[in-house]
Amino acid sequence: MLTRHKLEDFILFLQKNGWDVFGTQKRENLLEVDHLKYPADLKLEKGVPFYSFKRFFIPEKEKLFEYKGHILKAEELAPKKTAILGMNLLDLKSVLLYDQVFEKDPYYQARRRNLLIVGHSLIPDMSQNIFEMTLEEDILEHLSFDIFLAEMSFAKVPAIRTKKAKLINEEKDNGEYAVFTGSLLGQKILNDFGYKDYINIQFSGPVKEGKLDERMIKIQDKLKNKHNQKIWDELGARCIECGKCTIVCPTCFCFRIDDKAGLENSEGERQRCWDSCFYQEFSEVALGHKFLNDTAKRIHFWYYHKFARIPEEFNFMGCVGCGRCAAVCPVGIDIAEVLKNIENS
Amino acid sequence: MFNLYETKTAKILKISDHVPGIKLFELGFDKMHFQLRFDEDARIYPGQFIMLSLPGFGEAPFAPCNKPGKNLELCIRAIGKLTNRMHILKVGDKIGIRGPFGIGWPIAGAQVQSSKFKVKNEEKKNLLIVVGGLGLIPLRTLILGKNEFLGKDAKIQIFYGAKHPSEMLFRNEYESWQKDGVNLQLSIDKVCEDWKGCVGLVTKLFEVVSVVADARAFVCGPPVMYKAVLEKLKKYGFADEDIYLSFERRMHCGVGVCQHCGIGSHYVCKQGPVFRYDQIKNVQGAI
Numbered sequence: 001m002l003t004r005h006k007l008e009d010f011i012l013f014l015q016k017n018g019w020d021v022f023g024t025q026k027r028e029n030l031l032e033v034d035h036l037k038y039p040a041d042l043k044l045e046k047g048v049p050f051y052s053f054k055r056f057f058i059p060e061k062e063k064l065f066e067y068k069g070h071i072l073k074a075e076e077l078a079p080k081k082t083a084i085l086g087m088n089l090l091d092l093k094s095v096l097l098y099d100q101v102f103e104k105d106p107y108y109q110a111r112r113r114n115l116l117i118v119g120h121s122l123i124p125d126m127s128q129n130i131f132e133m134t135l136e137e138d139i140l141e142h143l144s145f146d147i148f149l150a151e152m153s154f155a156k157v158p159a160i161r162t163k164k165a166k167l168i169n170e171e172k173d174n175g176e177y178a179v180f181t182g183s184l185l186g187q188k189i190l191n192d193f194g195y196k197d198y199i200n201i202q203f204s205g206p207v208k209e210g211k212l213d214e215r216m217i218k219i220q221d222k223l224k225n226k227h228n229q230k231i232w233d234e235l236g237a238r239c240i241e242c243g244k245c246t247i248v249c250p251t252c253f254c255f256r257i258d259d260k261a262g263l264e265n266s267e268g269e270r271q272r273c274w275d276s277c278f279y280q281e282f283s284e285v286a287l288g289h290k291f292l293n294d295t296a297k298r299i300h301f302w303y304y305h306k307f308a309r310i311p312e313e314f315n316f317m318g319c320v321g322c323g324r325c326a327a328v329c330p331v332g333i334d335i336a337e338v339l340k341n342i343e344n345s
Numbered sequence: 346m347f348n349l350y351e352t353k354t355a356k357i358l359k360i361s362d363h364v365p366g367i368k369l370f371e372l373g374f375d376k377m378h379f380q381l382r383f384d385e386d387a388r389i390y391p392g393q394f395i396m397l398s399l400p401g402f403g404e405a406p407f408a409p410c411n412k413p414g415k416n417l418e419l420c421i422r423a424i425g426k427l428t429n430r431m432h433i434l435k436v437g438d439k440i441g442i443r444g445p446f447g448i449g450w451p452i453a454g455a456q457v458q459s460s461k462f463k464v465k466n467e468e469k470k471n472l473l474i475v476v477g478g479l480g481l482i483p484l485r486t487l488i489l490g491k492n493e494f495l496g497k498d499a500k501i502q503i504f505y506g507a508k509h510p511s512e513m514l515f516r517n518e519y520e521s522w523q524k525d526g527v528n529l530q531l532s533i534d535k536v537c538e539d540w541k542g543c544v545g546l547v548t549k550l551f552e553v554v555s556v557v558a559d560a561r562a563f564v565c566g567p568p569v570m571y572k573a574v575l576e577k578l579k580k581y582g583f584a585d586e587d588i589y590l591s592f593e594r595r596m597h598c599g600v601g602v603c604q605h606c607g608i609g610s611h612y613v614c615k616q617g618p619v620f621r622y623d624q625i626k627n628v629q630g631a632i
């Protein structure tokens with residue numbers, strides 16, 4: 001068992017060994033992901049952080065090239081070793097998507113090789129877990145992580161909600177963790193730290209063999225084959241296209257590529273940065289035609305991507321069910337409700 | 346690891362002033378191993394596209410249009426930041442190219458890339474090309490390489506609509522196209538002096554000309570054109586499987602990641618830009 005005390009030692013160990021250590025922390029009652037100044041600041045708890053962990057995998061803005069005249073020069077890719085502690089199961093799911101989408105992207109791959117992902121087992125409450133993800137026995141085989149900390153109240157009594165188990169769960173930070181590794185990197189680091197009491201889990205792909213998610217199939221079928229314009233017209237009338245949902249969403253990864261001129265003539269940077277399909281120019285082509293030319297089309301595009309196009313490409317949903325989009329939406333569009341409407345349409 | 350955003354340098358070898366606001370650029374590559382050519386060991390197929398890169402001015406997709414086996418040519422209208430910059434470049438200037446990307450027109454050889462484009466109806470050896478405005482560009486290679494791509498016996502009929510006779514692309518080549526047996530039918534949007542031909546949108550040609558028999562149809566043009574052309578094609582008995590459409594979309598990556606060109610479950614940059622009509626006819630927002 002890894003005690004809280006030992007976990008904090010491990011954080012110090014990472015810091016001493018050149019890792020830039022980030023972790024979930026409490027700031028004015030909000031769970032945030034930030035630099036871990038003191039190991040004691042790490043807060044492992046049920047909720048999902050306000051912002052997702054997306055920026056560690058796909059930064060808001062990154063330099064692809066420096067250019068001078070017509071010549072592009074790629075930066076040498078040597079990202080800093082970064083450890084992220086406290087990824088919950090839902091956010092861990094989004095890593096599966098990043099890994100697939102950016103499989104052939106050298107910038108992503110270089111960053112990914114230098115990331116240490118430490119997940120934990122505390123499951124968010126329903127409003128932040130709309131697909132009711134639970135800690136099933138084989139769940140770790142289908143997640144991508146380096147180290148996973150299973151809170152003991154769950155590890156021992158997963159289903160039985162005894163008074164005692166609940167109590168331990170609430171006092172989680174004093175708890176003990178069963179430790180799992182999901183990669184060679186995870187094993188190596190624990191060995192170096194001197195901790196051997198872990199079980200290694202062999203990753204066996206993002207999707208359980210022969211077991212596609214039924215809800216995914218149903219929603220995908222509705223979107224693909226039974227388009228219901230009424231749903232999108234109603235949403236289009238409500239949505240104000242602020243794009244907040246795309247910023248907090250762990251699985252919104254679309255981007256644009258821009259050239260940013262430097263001070264010297266004909267010098268500058270080619271950058272890749274987050275984009276949002278809610279923005280007007282997202283689909284604009286030469287002469288000004290926009291293929292997504294109203295709000296209804298744009299919000300449909302957002303849902304279609306997550307619940308039809310991604311399932312078609314990768315056999316899993318492009319949504320982890322964290323409910324962040326609903327929490328920030330200024331007009332109260334609730335993804336759980338929208339999905340129910342699609343299913344029942 | 347291969348960097349898919351890296352560009353290859355090409356040199357502008359020749360610039361032809363074509364039509365007001367439109368120029369044809371002939372390009373040569375520094376390194377022989379990156380000759381983008383439409384020929385036997387083709388690195389590029391008609392209907393595919395490349396990303397043109399002018400650092401400081403961005404990137405955008407363009408369909409090459411040269412004769413097979415010849416240097417790469419891009420026909421570009423000055424309309425935005427990138428294309429206006431392209432127009433002030435001179436012979437000898439260098440530009441960046443990446444690609445080729447996507448799946449082009451279904452012709453012998455090109456299908457190798459994607460089995461879904463296997464031509465179903467083999468006896469339809471002829472070709473009806475319906476294009477509007479700049480939509481002629483991605484089909485020029487096919488027209489110039491007719492015998493190689495379609496065979497000597499195949500007939501090509503072109504319905505080409507432009508705003509004004511002065512905006513018709515590749516005018517100096519029409520005679521030689523016709524000599525090669527291409528049936529070229531032109532239409533202009535509005536009546537103008539010295540024009541004795543058809544007046545009306547490109548769809549008007551269906552009413553005044555008899556359509557080539559045993560043909561597949563390749564369509565490319567401005568977004569507004571597709572619906573009307575499809576209506577005509579269906580009226581003239583073209584099966585969905587015999588109609589191919591090339592789509593224009595905004596693109597940033599060219600490899601099916603950035604999402605800008607998504608339609609339904611497809612990416613125009615990856616599964617397109619040429620689609621067979623039956624594959625996308627029920628996709629919301631495709632046409």
